[in-house]
Amino acid sequence: MISDIRKTLEEEARKCQWLVLWLDCDREGENIAYEVVEVCLNVNSRLNIWRARFSSLIDREIHQAAQQLARPNQLFSEAMDVRQEIDLRIGASFTRFQTMLLKDAFDFNFSTDGRNLILSYGPCQFPTLRFVVERYWEIQAHEPEEFWKIQCSHTTDEGTANFNWMRGHLFD
Secondary structure: OHHHHHHHHHHHHHOOOEEEEOOOOOHHHHHHHHHHHHHHHHHOOOOEEEEOOOOOOOHHHHHHHHHOOEOOOHHHHHHHHHHHHHHHHHHHHHHHHHHHHHOOOOOOOOOOOOOOOOOOOOOOHHHHHHHHHHHHHHHHHOOOOOEEOOEEEEEEOOEEEEEEOOOOOEEO
16 A cells, blocks of 8 residues: 555656645655655656645635745754654553553553563553543443434335435433
């Protein structure tokens, strides 16, 4: 899939004079922009490269971004590279640390199929875990409500017509 994206970028870049990057307006978006720039410049070194900066997909912001194009920010991209490297190193180090510290502290009731147990750590895992836990709590706190559903059909010699109520469910 990545090679398909690369091929498409290369094909389009060969035919262009300008490259306007419309990616997320954050450091990750800037980092992806520089990956796109690298691929495109390899096949067309004369590209005039610009970056659209926007934070929502409403007409006003899109028009403003198109009228106020800026150059991509290499420092933002490099900051993202550094953060990825730090995340990787911290994740690898802390994964090893907590695996060694906690592997015998708990009774894990699942099979590792003869492989070593690894207790993974990553900076993105905590916010993600929060979403999972909050959703779990919401499901646990859910109080089911009785509802009614109206189903109606009419059958003649020519066939059956089913009538559906647009609201779907009726609550008391």
